Amino acid sequence: MITLNRKLKKEHTVPSNGLASEPVKRISIRDKLLIKEVQEMNENLPMTCSVHFEDPNVLNEFILTVTPDEGYWVGGKFKFSVFVTEEYNMAPPRVKCLTRLWHPNINVDGDVCLSLLRQTSIDEHGWAPTRRLKDVVWGLNSLFTDLLNFEDPLNIEAAELYNKNKTEFQAKVQEYMTKGKR
Amino acid sequence: MSGEDFDALDRGDNDGQKSDKMFTLKKWNAVAMWSWDVECDTCAICRVQVMDACLRCQGESKKDSYGKQDCVVVWGECNHSFHFCCMSLWVKQNNRCPLCQQEWSIQRMGK
Ligand SMILES: [Zn+2]
Ligand SMILES: [Zn+2]
Ligand SMILES: [Zn+2]
Numbered sequence: 001m002i003t004l005n006r007k008l009k010k011e012h013t014v015p016s017n018g019l020a021s022e023p024v025k026r027i028s029i030r031d032k033l034l035i036k037e038v039q040e041m042n043e044n045l046p047m048t049c050s051v052h053f054e055d056p057n058v059l060n061e062f063i064l065t066v067t068p069d070e071g072y073w074v075g076g077k078f079k080f081s082v083f084v085t086e087e088y089n090m091a092p093p094r095v096k097c098l099t100r101l102w103h104p105n106i107n108v109d110g111d112v113c114l115s116l117l118r119q120t121s122i123d124e125h126g127w128a129p130t131r132r133l134k135d136v137v138w139g140l141n142s143l144f145t146d147l148l149n150f151e152d153p154l155n156i157e158a159a160e161l162y163n164k165n166k167t168e169f170q171a172k173v174q175e176y177m178t179k180g181k182r
Numbered sequence: 183m184s185g186e187d188f189d190a191l192d193r194g195d196n197d198g199q200k201s202d203k204m205f206t207l208k209k210w211n212a213v214a215m216w217s218w219d220v221e222c223d224t225c226a227i228c229r230v231q232v233m234d235a236c237l238r239c240q241g242e243s244k245k246d247s248y249g250k251q252d253c254v255v256v257w258g259e260c261n262h263s264f265h266f267c268c269m270s271l272w273v274k275q276n277n278r279c280p281l282c283q284q285e286w287s288i289q290r291m292g293k
Contacts, residue, residue, distance in 0.1 A: 029237055089227070120276070130226045
Protein backbone atom coordinates (compact mmCIF):
# COMPACT_ATOMS: atom_id res chain seq x y z
CA MET A 1 0.00 0.00 0.00
CA ILE A 2 2.87 2.37 0.73
CA THR A 3 4.25 1.68 -2.72
CA LEU A 4 0.94 2.54 -4.28
CA ASN A 5 0.51 5.85 -2.47
CA ARG A 6 3.94 6.96 -3.54
CA LYS A 7 3.14 6.07 -7.10
CA LEU A 8 -0.01 8.16 -7.05
CA LYS A 9 1.77 11.19 -5.69
CA LYS A 10 4.31 10.92 -8.46
CA GLU A 11 1.68 10.81 -11.16
CA HIS A 12 0.14 13.97 -9.81
CA THR A 13 3.30 15.99 -9.79
CA VAL A 14 4.94 14.87 -13.02
CA PRO A 15 3.56 16.96 -15.88
CA SER A 16 1.80 14.94 -18.52
CA ASN A 17 3.57 14.41 -21.81
CA GLY A 18 0.57 15.30 -23.93
CA LEU A 19 -0.41 11.72 -24.56
CA ALA A 20 -2.24 11.46 -21.29
CA SER A 21 -4.06 14.79 -21.32
CA GLU A 22 -5.59 14.56 -17.87
CA PRO A 23 -3.74 13.62 -14.70
CA VAL A 24 -4.48 10.26 -13.16
CA LYS A 25 -6.92 10.90 -10.37
CA ARG A 26 -7.40 7.40 -9.12
CA ILE A 27 -5.72 4.04 -9.21
CA SER A 28 -6.26 2.35 -12.53
CA ILE A 29 -7.73 -1.14 -12.79
CA ARG A 30 -4.40 -2.24 -14.17
CA ASP A 31 -2.50 -1.03 -11.12
CA LYS A 32 -5.02 -2.59 -8.75
CA LEU A 33 -4.59 -5.92 -10.50
CA LEU A 34 -0.82 -5.57 -10.60
CA ILE A 35 -0.45 -5.10 -6.85
CA LYS A 36 -1.69 -8.66 -6.40
CA GLU A 37 -0.21 -10.12 -9.56
CA VAL A 38 3.33 -8.85 -9.10
CA GLN A 39 3.44 -10.43 -5.65
CA GLU A 40 1.99 -13.64 -7.00
CA MET A 41 4.53 -13.64 -9.83
CA ASN A 42 7.43 -13.19 -7.42
CA GLU A 43 6.17 -16.01 -5.24
CA ASN A 44 5.85 -18.40 -8.19
CA LEU A 45 8.99 -17.53 -10.12
CA PRO A 46 10.56 -20.55 -11.88
CA MET A 47 14.15 -21.37 -10.83
CA THR A 48 15.40 -20.20 -14.23
CA CYS A 49 13.77 -16.75 -14.02
CA SER A 50 14.40 -13.46 -12.29
CA VAL A 51 12.59 -10.15 -12.53
CA HIS A 52 13.87 -6.65 -12.07
CA PHE A 53 11.84 -3.48 -11.63
CA GLU A 54 13.72 -0.39 -12.78
CA ASP A 55 11.53 1.75 -10.57
CA PRO A 56 9.98 -0.17 -7.65
CA ASN A 57 7.02 2.22 -7.72
CA VAL A 58 6.17 1.41 -11.33
CA LEU A 59 4.68 -2.04 -11.37
CA ASN A 60 3.74 -2.14 -15.04
CA GLU A 61 7.26 -2.26 -16.43
CA PHE A 62 9.94 -4.80 -15.66
CA ILE A 63 12.75 -6.90 -17.06
CA LEU A 64 12.51 -10.67 -17.01
CA THR A 65 15.75 -12.65 -17.27
CA VAL A 66 15.57 -16.28 -18.31
CA THR A 67 18.59 -18.54 -17.75
CA PRO A 68 17.60 -21.88 -19.30
CA ASP A 69 18.89 -25.00 -17.51
CA GLU A 70 18.08 -27.43 -20.33
CA GLY A 71 17.69 -27.46 -24.08
CA TYR A 72 19.58 -25.65 -26.85
CA TRP A 73 19.99 -22.36 -24.99
CA VAL A 74 21.68 -23.68 -21.82
CA GLY A 75 24.40 -21.29 -20.71
CA GLY A 76 22.65 -18.27 -22.17
CA LYS A 77 20.96 -15.39 -20.40
CA PHE A 78 18.00 -13.81 -22.14
CA LYS A 79 16.37 -10.55 -21.15
CA PHE A 80 12.80 -9.60 -21.97
CA SER A 81 11.14 -6.26 -21.36
CA VAL A 82 7.55 -6.62 -20.20
CA PHE A 83 5.26 -3.61 -20.45
CA VAL A 84 1.74 -3.85 -19.08
CA THR A 85 -0.50 -1.39 -20.90
CA GLU A 86 -3.38 0.56 -19.41
CA GLU A 87 -5.82 -1.86 -21.11
CA TYR A 88 -4.67 -4.74 -18.91
CA ASN A 89 -6.16 -7.29 -18.28
CA MET A 90 -8.36 -6.97 -21.34
CA ALA A 91 -5.15 -6.78 -23.40
CA PRO A 92 -1.94 -8.81 -22.90
CA PRO A 93 1.36 -7.22 -21.82
CA ARG A 94 3.75 -6.10 -24.57
CA VAL A 95 6.93 -8.12 -24.62
CA LYS A 96 10.24 -7.55 -26.42
CA CYS A 97 13.33 -9.70 -26.26
CA LEU A 98 16.33 -7.49 -25.52
CA THR A 99 18.97 -10.17 -26.12
CA ARG A 100 19.86 -11.09 -29.67
CA LEU A 101 19.42 -14.82 -30.10
CA TRP A 102 18.81 -17.53 -32.67
CA HIS A 103 15.38 -18.93 -31.94
CA PRO A 104 12.49 -19.97 -34.21
CA ASN A 105 9.93 -18.03 -32.18
CA ILE A 106 11.92 -14.84 -31.57
CA ASN A 107 13.27 -12.76 -34.45
CA VAL A 108 16.40 -10.60 -34.54
CA ASP A 109 14.31 -7.47 -33.84
CA GLY A 110 13.21 -8.98 -30.54
CA ASP A 111 9.63 -9.70 -31.53
CA VAL A 112 8.30 -12.67 -29.62
CA CYS A 113 5.78 -15.13 -30.99
CA LEU A 114 3.96 -16.64 -28.05
CA SER A 115 0.30 -17.56 -28.41
CA LEU A 116 -0.79 -16.37 -24.97
CA LEU A 117 0.45 -12.88 -25.83
CA ARG A 118 -1.85 -12.68 -28.84
CA GLN A 119 -4.66 -10.22 -28.41
CA THR A 120 -6.94 -11.75 -30.99
CA SER A 121 -7.06 -15.47 -31.11
CA ILE A 122 -9.71 -17.91 -32.21
CA ASP A 123 -8.52 -20.73 -29.99
CA GLU A 124 -8.01 -21.16 -26.26
CA HIS A 125 -4.27 -20.43 -26.45
CA GLY A 126 -4.57 -16.68 -26.95
CA TRP A 127 -4.87 -13.95 -24.38
CA ALA A 128 -7.75 -14.01 -21.91
CA PRO A 129 -8.37 -11.80 -18.89
CA THR A 130 -8.17 -14.92 -16.75
CA ARG A 131 -4.43 -15.05 -17.43
CA ARG A 132 -2.01 -13.44 -15.02
CA LEU A 133 1.50 -12.08 -14.94
CA LYS A 134 2.81 -15.38 -13.62
CA ASP A 135 1.38 -17.11 -16.71
CA VAL A 136 3.25 -14.67 -18.95
CA VAL A 137 6.51 -15.44 -17.13
CA TRP A 138 5.81 -19.15 -17.37
CA GLY A 139 5.14 -18.81 -21.11
CA LEU A 140 8.32 -16.89 -21.86
CA ASN A 141 10.36 -19.30 -19.76
CA SER A 142 8.84 -22.25 -21.64
CA LEU A 143 9.81 -20.82 -25.03
CA PHE A 144 13.20 -22.43 -24.37
CA THR A 145 11.69 -25.83 -23.55
CA ASP A 146 8.06 -26.99 -23.78
CA LEU A 147 6.70 -24.20 -25.96
CA LEU A 148 9.60 -24.18 -28.40
CA ASN A 149 7.83 -24.46 -31.74
CA PHE A 150 9.39 -25.14 -35.13
CA GLU A 151 6.04 -25.58 -36.90
CA ASP A 152 4.90 -21.97 -36.97
CA PRO A 153 8.15 -19.99 -36.80
CA LEU A 154 8.76 -16.25 -36.65
CA ASN A 155 12.41 -16.73 -37.58
CA ILE A 156 11.83 -18.99 -40.57
CA GLU A 157 15.53 -19.33 -41.28
CA ALA A 158 16.11 -20.74 -37.81
CA ALA A 159 13.34 -23.31 -38.19
CA GLU A 160 14.59 -24.34 -41.63
CA LEU A 161 18.11 -24.81 -40.37
CA TYR A 162 16.82 -26.94 -37.51
CA ASN A 163 14.92 -29.19 -39.91
CA LYS A 164 17.93 -29.50 -42.19
CA ASN A 165 20.74 -29.95 -39.74
CA LYS A 166 20.40 -29.98 -35.96
CA THR A 167 24.14 -29.79 -35.36
CA GLU A 168 24.39 -26.63 -37.43
CA PHE A 169 21.36 -25.22 -35.66
CA GLN A 170 22.98 -25.84 -32.27
CA ALA A 171 26.19 -24.21 -33.52
CA LYS A 172 24.33 -21.12 -34.67
CA VAL A 173 22.53 -20.88 -31.32
CA GLN A 174 25.92 -21.04 -29.60
CA GLU A 175 27.39 -18.47 -31.96
CA TYR A 176 24.66 -15.95 -31.07
CA MET A 177 25.10 -16.64 -27.37
CA THR A 178 28.85 -16.01 -27.54
CA LYS A 179 28.27 -12.82 -29.51
CA GLY A 180 25.73 -11.68 -26.96
CA LYS A 181 28.19 -12.09 -24.09
CA ARG A 182 30.88 -9.91 -25.57
CA MET B 183 -25.77 -35.34 5.28
CA SER B 184 -27.57 -36.21 8.51
CA GLY B 185 -25.86 -35.53 11.77
CA GLU B 186 -28.59 -37.39 13.64
CA ASP B 187 -27.54 -40.77 12.26
CA PHE B 188 -24.05 -40.43 13.59
CA ASP B 189 -25.41 -39.06 16.77
CA ALA B 190 -27.56 -42.14 17.33
CA LEU B 191 -24.79 -44.53 16.40
CA ASP B 192 -22.30 -42.96 18.72
CA ARG B 193 -24.72 -43.06 21.54
CA GLY B 194 -25.51 -46.75 21.09
CA ASP B 195 -21.96 -47.97 20.68
CA ASN B 196 -19.85 -45.83 22.83
CA ASP B 197 -21.32 -43.83 25.61
CA GLY B 198 -18.13 -42.52 27.13
CA GLN B 199 -16.71 -40.67 24.10
CA LYS B 200 -19.84 -39.47 22.35
CA SER B 201 -19.42 -35.75 22.90
CA ASP B 202 -15.88 -35.73 21.50
CA LYS B 203 -16.84 -37.50 18.31
CA MET B 204 -19.85 -35.36 17.59
CA PHE B 205 -17.90 -32.17 17.91
CA THR B 206 -15.14 -33.20 15.52
CA LEU B 207 -17.52 -34.30 12.80
CA LYS B 208 -19.53 -31.09 12.76
CA LYS B 209 -16.54 -28.84 12.58
CA TRP B 210 -15.04 -30.62 9.61
CA ASN B 211 -18.28 -30.41 7.69
CA ALA B 212 -18.64 -26.66 8.05
CA VAL B 213 -15.12 -25.81 6.90
CA ALA B 214 -15.32 -27.89 3.72
CA MET B 215 -18.54 -26.26 2.52
CA TRP B 216 -17.28 -22.74 3.07
CA SER B 217 -14.12 -22.92 0.98
CA TRP B 218 -15.92 -24.51 -1.94
CA ASP B 219 -18.36 -21.62 -2.19
CA VAL B 220 -15.71 -18.94 -2.18
CA GLU B 221 -13.74 -20.49 -4.99
CA CYS B 222 -16.74 -20.71 -7.29
CA ASP B 223 -17.97 -17.19 -6.72
CA THR B 224 -14.91 -15.18 -7.65
CA CYS B 225 -15.02 -13.29 -10.93
CA ALA B 226 -12.08 -14.69 -12.90
CA ILE B 227 -11.63 -11.38 -14.73
CA CYS B 228 -11.26 -8.86 -11.89
CA ARG B 229 -10.76 -11.42 -9.09
CA VAL B 230 -13.37 -9.89 -6.81
CA GLN B 231 -16.26 -11.98 -5.52
CA VAL B 232 -19.22 -11.73 -7.86
CA MET B 233 -21.56 -10.80 -5.00
CA ASP B 234 -19.47 -7.68 -4.39
CA ALA B 235 -19.13 -4.82 -6.87
CA CYS B 236 -16.43 -5.38 -9.49
CA LEU B 237 -13.00 -3.77 -9.31
CA ARG B 238 -14.09 -0.95 -11.62
CA CYS B 239 -17.30 -0.13 -9.78
CA GLN B 240 -15.57 -0.28 -6.40
CA GLY B 241 -13.28 2.52 -7.45
CA GLU B 242 -16.10 4.67 -8.75
CA SER B 243 -18.80 4.22 -6.14
CA LYS B 244 -16.75 5.97 -3.49
CA LYS B 245 -16.75 9.17 -5.51
CA ASP B 246 -20.40 8.87 -6.45
CA SER B 247 -22.91 10.18 -3.98
CA TYR B 248 -25.76 8.39 -5.72
CA GLY B 249 -24.58 5.00 -4.55
CA LYS B 250 -27.03 3.40 -6.93
CA GLN B 251 -24.70 1.74 -9.37
CA ASP B 252 -25.81 -1.79 -9.80
CA CYS B 253 -22.99 -4.12 -10.56
CA VAL B 254 -24.85 -7.27 -11.46
CA VAL B 255 -23.74 -10.85 -11.98
CA VAL B 256 -24.10 -12.59 -15.31
CA TRP B 257 -24.24 -16.36 -15.87
CA GLY B 258 -23.39 -17.86 -19.24
CA GLU B 259 -24.94 -20.95 -20.81
CA CYS B 260 -21.72 -22.67 -19.69
CA ASN B 261 -22.66 -21.86 -16.07
CA HIS B 262 -19.62 -19.67 -15.50
CA SER B 263 -20.38 -16.41 -13.74
CA PHE B 264 -18.73 -12.99 -13.94
CA HIS B 265 -19.57 -9.39 -13.21
CA PHE B 266 -21.63 -8.04 -16.06
CA CYS B 267 -19.25 -5.03 -16.25
CA CYS B 268 -16.18 -7.26 -16.62
CA MET B 269 -17.72 -9.63 -19.12
CA SER B 270 -19.21 -6.94 -21.34
CA LEU B 271 -15.73 -5.46 -21.78
CA TRP B 272 -14.26 -8.81 -22.77
CA VAL B 273 -16.97 -9.95 -25.22
CA LYS B 274 -16.34 -6.81 -27.26
CA GLN B 275 -12.99 -8.39 -28.15
CA ASN B 276 -13.76 -12.05 -28.09
CA ASN B 277 -17.23 -13.49 -27.70
CA ARG B 278 -16.11 -16.52 -25.71
CA CYS B 279 -16.12 -17.46 -22.09
CA PRO B 280 -12.52 -16.86 -20.93
CA LEU B 281 -12.73 -19.90 -18.66
CA CYS B 282 -14.02 -22.60 -21.00
CA GLN B 283 -13.74 -20.97 -24.47
CA GLN B 284 -17.34 -21.75 -25.35
CA GLU B 285 -19.20 -19.15 -27.32
CA TRP B 286 -20.64 -16.73 -24.81
CA SER B 287 -24.37 -16.46 -24.45
CA ILE B 288 -26.12 -15.14 -21.39
CA GLN B 289 -28.20 -17.57 -19.41
CA ARG B 290 -29.34 -15.15 -16.73
CA MET B 291 -28.45 -11.98 -14.93
CA GLY B 292 -29.04 -10.81 -11.41
CA LYS B 293 -27.62 -10.66 -7.95
ZN1 LIG C 1 -15.34 -8.90 -12.22
ZN1 LIG D 1 -19.11 -3.37 -12.00
ZN1 LIG E 1 -17.54 -20.85 -19.41
